[in-house]
Amino acid sequence: MIEGLPMAVAAEGLPDRVRIHEVGARDGLQNEPSTVPVEVKAEFIRRLADAGLRTIEATSFVHPRWVPQLADAEELFPAVADLADRAGADAVRLPALVPNERGLERALALGVREIAVFGSATESFARANLNRTVDEALAMFEPVAARAKEAGAGVRGYLSMCFGDPWEGPVPVAQVVGVCRRLLDLGCDELSLGDTIGVATPGHVTALLAALNDAGVPTGRLAVHFHDTYGQALSNTLAALRHGVTAVDASAGGLGGCPYAKSATGNLATEDLVWMLHGLGIDTGVDLGRLTATSVWMAERLGRPSPSRTVRALSSQGTHDTRGSQGTQVSRDSHKEQ
Numbered sequence: 001m002i003e004g005l006p007m008a009v010a011a012e013g014l015p016d017r018v019r020i021h022e023v024g025a026r027d028g029l030q031n032e033p034s035t036v037p038v039e040v041k042a043e044f045i046r047r048l049a050d051a052g053l054r055t056i057e058a059t060s061f062v063h064p065r066w067v068p069q070l071a072d073a074e075e076l077f078p079a080v081a082d083l084a085d086r087a088g089a090d091a092v093r094l095p096a097l098v099p100n101e102r103g104l105e106r107a108l109a110l111g112v113r114e115i116a117v118f119g120s121a122t123e124s125f126a127r128a129n130l131n132r133t134v135d136e137a138l139a140m141f142e143p144v145a146a147r148a149k150e151a152g153a154g155v156r157g158y159l160s161m162c163f164g165d166p167w168e169g170p171v172p173v174a175q176v177v178g179v180c181r182r183l184l185d186l187g188c189d190e191l192s193l194g195d196t197i198g199v200a201t202p203g204h205v206t207a208l209l210a211a212l213n214d215a216g217v218p219t220g221r222l223a224v225h226f227h228d229t230y231g232q233a234l235s236n237t238l239a240a241l242r243h244g245v246t247a248v249d250a251s252a253g254g255l256g257g258c259p260y261a262k263s264a265t266g267n268l269a270t271e272d273l274v275w276m277l278h279g280l281g282i283d284t285g286v287d288l289g290r291l292t293a294t295s296v297w298m299a300e301r302l303g304r305p306s307p308s309r310t311v312r313a314l315s316s317q318g319t320h321d322t323r324g325s326q327g328t329q330v331s332r333d334s335h336k337e338q
């Protein structure tokens with residue numbers, strides 16, 4: 001909390017708490033040129049949990065030929081599944097991406113309790129990412145959502161290319177709203193609006209959210225998923241929070257991209273998000289120092305520095321007074337630990 005800043009002014013129209021949906025282990029690592037060992041992935045997820053994240057997307061049950069980096073889902077999930085059994089507020093939700101019934105069978109066999117289907121607002125990306133038209137992809141998801149619900153699993157829907165598409169250019173709001181409605185009608189509990197290639201701006205975000213409300217979609221069922229190509233991810237997030245959104249996707253250390261949309265850059269970094277939210281007095285449950293240490297640890301394993309500005313700032317300053325982030329301290333040695 002920044003001294004002298006009237007919180008009523010700073011946080012006007014903003015939620016008290018934001019749920020961060022951490023996607024680094026899935027969206028981040030799916031794009032790595034070389035496969036990260038399963039033990040490293042499991043340790044990454046455990047460290048994220050220790051840093052206070054309570055929704056950590058673990059992996060994908062997609063075809064291993066399409067995303068070889070996540071071909072180890074059968075090994076990874078059992079290695080972290082105990083996090084979901086923790087008591088009360090310590091329990092960690094571990095959703096996983098599932099495109100089709102084959103993926104669902106694999107996920108349910110391991111005890112996955114929450115899945116996410118992932119559609120596209122554009123035909124070009126539906127084809128590139130799922131080898132299907134938009135209609136065919138939705139038809140593929142229908143039995144997945146129904147069977148997941150029967151099995152008692154939660155269902156999230158992702159919608160990619162909500163703002164712009166590398167092949168088709170700007171995506172009309174009405175087109176996005178139409179596919180959102182269809183995903184929600186399939187039974188998705190929550191819908192994450194993806195700016196897959198990071199071209200959204202705050203005005204566009206507000207316009208889409210308003211159009212979704214006009215179409216009867218409650219803001220409480222929406223999450224936002226921004227990539228930071230043009231440095232707009234935080235501004236876009238703030239616009240979404242002002243509109244009433246309280247669930248935000250982010251990737252520790254800003255890892256990420258999408259293998260089937262080459263212009264997709266890293267996701268909004270979780271540290272950058274937490275820095276902003278804590279500065280606004282919004283609770284996340286996340287310990288920024290631990291999270292930063294985790295991202296530095298992961299960056300070392302990947303052999304390159306984190307693109308997150310907050311990670312870079314905190315680790316270069318060593319011991320740092322993070323008053324904007326509830327006084328969390330990052331120790332000088334956090335990047336060398338364990």
Ligand SMILES: CC(C)(COP(=O)([O-])OP(=O)([O-])OC[C@H]1O[C@@H](n2cnc3c(N)ncnc32)[C@H](O)[C@@H]1OP(=O)([O-])[O-])[C@@H](O)C(=O)NCCC(=O)NCCSC(=O)C[C@@](C)(O)CC(=O)[O-]
Pocket residue numbers: 027030060061062063064066067097099100102103104106118129130131158159160161194195196225257258259260
């Ligand atoms: C959907 C498919 C499978 C269609 O791919 P396809 O080639 O059309 O597959 P198919 O349905 O014709 O099946 C062909 C073979 O694959 C097998 N198969 C089929 N499904 C599976 C499965 N689940 N697991 C294991 N095996 C599977 C199936 O059993 C069959 O085996 P065969 O009979 O030939 O031996 C493929 O396109 C695919 O896996 N795509 C995944 C792409 C992906 O994961 N992209 C990244 C995630 S999306 C993203 O990152 C964006 C997001 C969510 O973050 C938000 C944003 O930023 O916008």
